[in-house]
Amino acid sequence: MTNALFQLPDELVLTTLAQAFPCRDSQIRALATLLHPSAAPCRNLVLYGTEATGKSAITTALLEKLETDDVDNEGPSLKFAIVSSVECITSRHLFESIVGKAAAALSWDRAPSKCETVSQLAVELSKMLKYTSRSESFRFVLVSDGIDRQREAPPTLLPALARLSEIIPCLTTVFIVTSPPANFLRTSFVPHIHFPNYTKAEFVTILATDPPVALPNTTAQETADLWARFAAAVHDALARAASRTLPSVKHACSALWPRFTAPILAGTHAPREFSKLLVAARVYFHDERLLDPGIVALAVPAPQPTSNGTNPTPAANGTAPLLPTTPTQTLKAAAAPTTDLASLLPTTARLLLLAAYLASHNATRHDLVLFSTHHHGRRRRRGGLSVGVGRGRGRSKHRKIARKLLGAHAFVLERMMAIFAAVRGEWDAKFLESGGGEATDAADVGMAIATLASLRLLVRVGGAQAGGDPMDRGGKWRVNAGWEVVRGLGRSMGVEVEDWLIE
Amino acid sequence: MPSRNNTPKGIKRPRAQNDDSPSVPAVVKRRRLKGADEKSGSTPNETSTAGKRVVSTAGRPSPTTRSATKAGGDPWEIPDSADEATKDELPPPKAQPQPNKTRGSTESSKNAIYEVPDSGDELGGTAVTPRVSRQRMTIGAANEAKAEPAAKASEPGRRTRAPSAKQAVNEAGGTAKKADAVTKPRSARKQSRPEVDNVADREADDEVVSDSPTSKHRPRKAAVDALRAENAHKPKGILTPSRPNGDRGRKTVAFNRASAKKPAGETLEDALSKAAGSTSGSVKKPRQKALVKTKATADAEVLDSESAAALKDEEDKDEDDDEEEDDEVCAICSKPDSKRGNEIVFCDNCDLAYHQKCYDLPIIPEGDWICRNCSQEEATSLAAGRMGVGQGKTATVVAQDETPSIPNFEQHLRSMQRVLLDRCAGRRCIKLCGQDETYEKASQLVEQTITAGEGNSMLVIGARGCGKTTLVESIVSDMSKEYKNQFHVVRLNGFIHTDDKLALREIWRQLGKEMEVEDELINKVCTRPLDPKPKSKPSNWEQTNNYADTMASLLALLSHPSEIAAAQDGVTSKSVVFLIDEFDLFATHARQTLLYNLFDIAQARKAPIAVLGLTTRIDVVESLEKRVKSRFSHRYVYLSLPKSLPAFWDVCKQGLTLDEDDMEAWGIDLSLKGHDEFWNWWNGKIEALRKTSGFQDLLESHFCSTKSVSAFLTSCVLPLAALSPAAPSLQIPGPGMSLEPADSKLHVLESLSDLDLSMLIAAARLDIVAHTDTVNFAMAYDEYTSLMGRQRVQSASSGMLALGGGARVWGRGIAGMAWERLVTLGMLIPAATVGRAGAGQSGLDAKMWKVDVALEEIPSVVKLNQVLGRWCREI
Numbered sequence A: 001m002t003n004a005l006f007q008l009p010d011e012l013v014l015t016t017l018a019q020a021f022p023c024r025d026s027q028i029r030a031l032a033t034l035l036h037p038s039a040a041p042c043r044n045l046v047l048y049g050t051e052a053t054g055k056s057a058i059t060t061a062l063l064e065k066l067e068t069d070d071v072d073n074e075g076p077s078l079k080f081a082i083v084s085s086v087e088c089i090t091s092r093h094l095f096e097s098i099v100g101k102a103a104a105a106l107s108w109d110r111a112p113s114k115c116e117t118v119s120q121l122a123v124e125l126s127k128m129l130k131y132t133s134r135s136e137s138f139r140f141v142l143v144s145d146g147i148d149r150q151r152e153a154p155p156t157l158l159p160a161l162a163r164l165s166e167i168i169p170c171l172t173t174v175f176i177v178t179s180p181p182a183n184f185l186r187t188s189f190v191p192h193i194h195f196p197n198y199t200k201a202e203f204v205t206i207l208a209t210d211p212p213v214a215l216p217n218t219t220a221q222e223t224a225d226l227w228a229r230f231a232a233a234v235h236d237a238l239a240r241a242a243s244r245t246l247p248s249v250k251h252a253c254s255a256l257w258p259r260f261t262a263p264i265l266a267g268t269h270a271p272r273e274f275s276k277l278l279v280a281a282r283v284y285f286h287d288e289r290l291l292d293p294g295i296v297a298l299a300v301p302a303p304q305p306t307s308n309g310t311n312p313t314p315a316a317n318g319t320a321p322l323l324p325t326t327p328t329q330t331l332k333a334a335a336a337p338t339t340d341l342a343s344l345l346p347t348t349a350r351l352l353l354l355a356a357y358l359a360s361h362n363a364t365r366h367d368l369v370l371f372s373t374h375h376h377g378r379r380r381r382r383g384g385l386s387v388g389v390g391r392g393r394g395r396s397k398h399r400k401i402a403r404k405l406l407g408a409h410a411f412v413l414e415r416m417m418a419i420f421a422a423v424r425g426e427w428d429a430k431f432l433e434s435g436g437g438e439a440t441d442a443a444d445v446g447m448a449i450a451t452l453a454s455l456r457l458l459v460r461v462g463g464a465q466a467g468g469d470p471m472d473r474g475g476k477w478r479v480n481a482g483w484e485v486v487r488g489l490g491r492s493m494g495v496e497v498e499d500w501l502i503e
Numbered sequence B: 001m002p003s004r005n006n007t008p009k010g011i012k013r014p015r016a017q018n019d020d021s022p023s024v025p026a027v028v029k030r031r032r033l034k035g036a037d038e039k040s041g042s043t044p045n046e047t048s049t050a051g052k053r054v055v056s057t058a059g060r061p062s063p064t065t066r067s068a069t070k071a072g073g074d075p076w077e078i079p080d081s082a083d084e085a086t087k088d089e090l091p092p093p094k095a096q097p098q099p100n101k102t103r104g105s106t107e108s109s110k111n112a113i114y115e116v117p118d119s120g121d122e123l124g125g126t127a128v129t130p131r132v133s134r135q136r137m138t139i140g141a142a143n144e145a146k147a148e149p150a151a152k153a154s155e156p157g158r159r160t161r162a163p164s165a166k167q168a169v170n171e172a173g174g175t176a177k178k179a180d181a182v183t184k185p186r187s188a189r190k191q192s193r194p195e196v197d198n199v200a201d202r203e204a205d206d207e208v209v210s211d212s213p214t215s216k217h218r219p220r221k222a223a224v225d226a227l228r229a230e231n232a233h234k235p236k237g238i239l240t241p242s243r244p245n246g247d248r249g250r251k252t253v254a255f256n257r258a259s260a261k262k263p264a265g266e267t268l269e270d271a272l273s274k275a276a277g278s279t280s281g282s283v284k285k286p287r288q289k290a291l292v293k294t295k296a297t298a299d300a301e302v303l304d305s306e307s308a309a310a311l312k313d314e315e316d317k318d319e320d321d322d323e324e325e326d327d328e329v330c331a332i333c334s335k336p337d338s339k340r341g342n343e344i345v346f347c348d349n350c351d352l353a354y355h356q357k358c359y360d361l362p363i364i365p366e367g368d369w370i371c372r373n374c375s376q377e378e379a380t381s382l383a384a385g386r387m388g389v390g391q392g393k394t395a396t397v398v399a400q401d402e403t404p405s406i407p408n409f410e411q412h413l414r415s416m417q418r419v420l421l422d423r424c425a426g427r428r429c430i431k432l433c434g435q436d437e438t439y440e441k442a443s444q445l446v447e448q449t450i451t452a453g454e455g456n457s458m459l460v461i462g463a464r465g466c467g468k469t470t471l472v473e474s475i476v477s478d479m480s481k482e483y484k485n486q487f488h489v490v491r492l493n494g495f496i497h498t499d500d501k502l503a504l505r506e507i508w509r510q511l512g513k514e515m516e517v518e519d520e521l522i523n524k525v526c527t528r529p530l531d532p533k534p535k536s537k538p539s540n541w542e543q544t545n546n547y548a549d550t551m552a553s554l555l556a557l558l559s560h561p562s563e564i565a566a567a568q569d570g571v572t573s574k575s576v577v578f579l580i581d582e583f584d585l586f587a588t589h590a591r592q593t594l595l596y597n598l599f600d601i602a603q604a605r606k607a608p609i610a611v612l613g614l615t616t617r618i619d620v621v622e623s624l625e626k627r628v629k630s631r632f633s634h635r636y637v638y639l640s641l642p643k644s645l646p647a648f649w650d651v652c653k654q655g656l657t658l659d660e661d662d663m664e665a666w667g668i669d670l671s672l673k674g675h676d677e678f679w680n681w682w683n684g685k686i687e688a689l690r691k692t693s694g695f696q697d698l699l700e701s702h703f704c705s706t707k708s709v710s711a712f713l714t715s716c717v718l719p720l721a722a723l724s725p726a727a728p729s730l731q732i733p734g735p736g737m738s739l740e741p742a743d744s745k746l747h748v749l750e751s752l753s754d755l756d757l758s759m760l761i762a763a764a765r766l767d768i769v770a771h772t773d774t775v776n777f778a779m780a781y782d783e784y785t786s787l788m789g790r791q792r793v794q795s796a797s798s799g800m801l802a803l804g805g806g807a808r809v810w811g812r813g814i815a816g817m818a819w820e821r822l823v824t825l826g827m828l829i830p831a832a833t834v835g836r837a838g839a840g841q842s843g844l845d846a847k848m849w850k851v852d853v854a855l856e857e858i859p860s861v862v863k864l865n866q867v868l869g870r871w872c873r874e875i
Helices: A011-020 A025-035 A055-072 A091-106 A118-130 A157-167 A200-208 A220-239 A246-260 A262-266 A274-280 A282-286 A313-317 A326-339 A347-361 A364-371 A385-392 A413-427 A429-433 A438-454 A483-492 B002-006 B034-040 B043-059 B064-072 B082-089 B105-118 B120-125 B130-134 B143-147 B149-154 B164-181 B198-208 B221-227 B233-239 B244-254 B257-275 B281-298 B307-325 B377-385 B388-398 B409-424 B436-452 B468-482 B500-514 B519-527 B546-558 B561-565 B590-604 B645-653 B660-665 B675-691 B693-705 B709-721 B745-751 B754-769 B777-798 B812-824 B855-861 B866-873
Strands: A044-048 A078-084 A139-145 A171-177 A192-194 A458-460 A476-479 B344-346 B353-355 B456-462 B487-493 B575-581 B609-615 B636-639 B828-830 B849-851
Touching (some): A011 A025, A011 A055, A025 A044, A025 A171, A025 A192, A025 B709, A044 A055, A055 A171, A091 A139, A118 A157, A157 A171, A157 B487, A200 A220, A220 A274, A220 A282, A246 A262, A246 A282, A262 A274, A274 A282, A347 A438, A347 A458, A347 A476, A347 A483, A413 A438, A413 A476, B409 B675, B409 B709, B436 B456, B436 B609, B456 B468, B456 B590, B468 B487, B468 B575, B468 B609, B487 B500, B500 B546, B500 B590, B590 B609, B645 B693, B645 B709, B675 B693, B693 B709, B745 B855, B754 B777, B754 B812, B754 B866, B777 B812, B812 B828, B855 B866
Parallel strands (some): A044 A171, A078 A139, A139 A171, B456 B636, B575 B609
Antiparallel strands (some): A458 A476, B828 B849
């Protein structure tokens, strides 16, 4: 210890890292200072910030650099193990992966097969690090990535991990978390390094490090400039507004770029005419699907007005993978009729589903008002009540929340059947024509219910515990279809479901 | 909007159908979405359109045509007199506009129904509204086109604000222009938007009256109507249910020509003299033109376009500006006035408005203008220039001050840094300050155990970071210096040894380690019963399993040899010191078995053990069971945090400097040349630093908030690490980043996008508005869309600016992603019970959440845009 001198990590390491991870210079420096064995290694360290801000990537890269960097000179040496909590199902799994990775990093051949508790973990790590003689300046860095997302973590897990470095002096424990509660390690003080989300300028800088290939008949410099401005525009239009993470910005940029540059390829605009390009591409900047790429594109009813007609050029050129514009849209058009619930279900099932929705979303006490024919000879429907009440009431101090927003309530099957019987005559033209034969449709109804249940559009409440016959009319059910679906379904039969809902 | 694209620019927008609808006060502004597209087209088109426009204006002579055009939705030109139009085409030199307009009384009466306020007369007659005062008078041959606000509005993409007064002005300008037209070639296209006082309006009106009957009254309402040309009728219902009456009444009253005219006439002279520079159109106009010209020629950066096109663009721009002025306020200064030379210009992309001066935009550019924000010009420079930043920063830091001339300076500095950083980073204990009494008490107790074989127990109580561990560790190290091999130390931690079984095993292991028992033996002890039968078995100890055996063996080991081996006086066993960290957690273990046994052993003097429990809970004894408590000695020591700032500094100082006697212990070479000089120099530095206000603030803030020494020391780490022989002066607080933890999870808000924030605010509003403590996605999204809807109505009716992306209503899918993000970030916490909806609610829509942030907290943490800010304020 006598001749140990303070020494900052190699500047070369830091600068190469800073180039690989732009806009994170201060974090990299602080982290290196607090991890490097000959700088100011601390016992515990917390890195926090929202997702996609470079916490794990930078830590990993830095530790790798420091490790290899130190191999040559005899002096301080550093080993590390990174354990990602999302990969560990239980806390025992976590402990065993810690031990396993630490043993691998230290080339330790006597790693135990079992490690169930923190205390065992502490013992095992002590065996590897404390009871084995190591050089004075040896440091071992244990990185717990996403430890706040650990499943089945006992409340003492984090404080216990933070105590490991008290037991083992040469250990540094790094916690990578999203948003640490105050004093969550239950220890006196732990340095925190904040990885803030990127600002617009930083987004642009990062994206500019990787410009796309130069467009035809423009120079690489022009393309790079255009790309930077384009990225900034994408940030303003999409990222800041709706999804401020680096991956989504990157994705949106790469998806929009071909369409944005289509006028250049077509020769209408020069790459310098950014404003014209921007105005020409305005519509694309409003495309939500850039941010929300569904697995199946069927649920998006919103037609993208111009994407097909306006510029066929990018498709023709095929320079880059286009976002689902042309191909998917045609696909969607083809797919829509077959996946639409309204066209898939038979009439009885649709009616039942509507009845179930009404049963779930109307209070029982309104049934009489809605479905009774007693007073008027005709059914009196409370048309538009929900609209009138919901919107027109004005903002009083405590607003009532629309019932339909609260989710589906359970109802007794019998009630649904009653509603079904009540509305059937009104909604189903054929039924009326046929004079409402009771005999024929009993099986039909039963099958429709079974169909809906098997599709999980109707869900039995209490399921297993309730037991009994699924056809038991006293059983409780809940509708499992959303408002949009039901409304569409209703319209497919000429029914405005909203008219039948009472707030 | 796309449908509007095709209309040639020069042509005015179709007048909205419901002219007679109550005017929404000029507030409504039309957005120009379309215009941008149009403009962006190739320049040649523009020239042609320009030409076209002139023609169209010419062709549209009479006001009567208006109604027809309205219905058709055609480009609706201001009905200027045919004469005017033709004149416009002539190249008139700039001339003073002659205020010679007459208004046809017939027309006025005709229009009166809806547009009343427009006429200058009215304005003159009625009290001047603030709005009016801002209006500009447009002069220029092209003004006719402009003159009708409605017409402007109709232009796709143009923003209209058509204040009534403005229209009148425009008309006046138009007529004036006619006169000019002869001399001025360009005037037709050029439109200036000087700001005109009411006076000016009046004057213009009066003069013009006779001249162009048709052009006189422009329905100011038209602007409103034009707002949505397609669905002109809808807005009426939604937007302006209540307003029409008041306005209308006023208008009709004001409209009385005869009465209004006179005052106007009277003030004419005044106006002329007064208005000299700014108000009178004639004066301004030439200036404006000149300006435009220079702009056209000089503006190199703008896309090159033919001069005609350029001119046309300017004109358009001017028109835009004219239309907008009324209600748009500058995004920077929030003032609505727009004067020549300092006009309000609008970005074609985001629709924000800026004053030329506020925005430092000396010349109104031609064609599309996109604000700097949208044009992203800084993006390229950013991308290019960013790399240099890191180096630049360090470079500036380095060049700071000179190295004192001390021999071996670097070596001194480095070794000092080593020691101080080790202390600051917590790798070496610092000395305990001001706790001598406590130390004395505790160490005496331990010493008694070691030397006299007493059994002792004691609790050390104090807040986190007050030095409990430091205390006991220094006792242990002091003792071990004195009595090297006469005792063992067992350290337990409540966080790590979460139940008694684990703790026992650990005790065994540590004792085995210390006593150099083989690992296998320990394992055997732990796993298989050992034979020796302990005599002192607690009475309540009935289990015979593994755990019990371990316990038994342990007790056997700890029990006094005399009890085990019966006799052998004079043999004292080695004493054991138990350090139990987080003592309170052991009190939560089942039946407190371990504590009971330890205390029992200590009290009964079966074996020489000392139990030191460390805890932060002052009431820990209350949590002990009665039988445990009765065996506890009830000896406590309390550690306190530094009581005063100087005391706090005394402790903290150890992180920044070293005492003489520490140096050797810490491995500093006292004999190295220059040692004394260096330390004198360094201590001087620290003293000086202590006096700086920044440092005092830091110290005080730590003292006042937590009194945490380690927090303060941690804040010294980076500055200490940044020292180098080239820059040996310490800067605290340093320029680098802080290692402080976040105050609360609210820091996350800064990372959120607008939509995330909108959803969060919507959910937080529901807490208050709907008086519910849990929300689900469906409720929040419903609130969000309704807020957004209201926002749109407001912005449409108040002329507020659309705030770029903030004005969009995002779809359910995207909002769902935002919602899930909030969940991930912990802003939303799952509600424990799903409530009356019952269990099994699943899916994004129905699952209930609690919002973990209060509505009023949001604006204090993150800078919100106007809209979101209002949502937070207005319930």
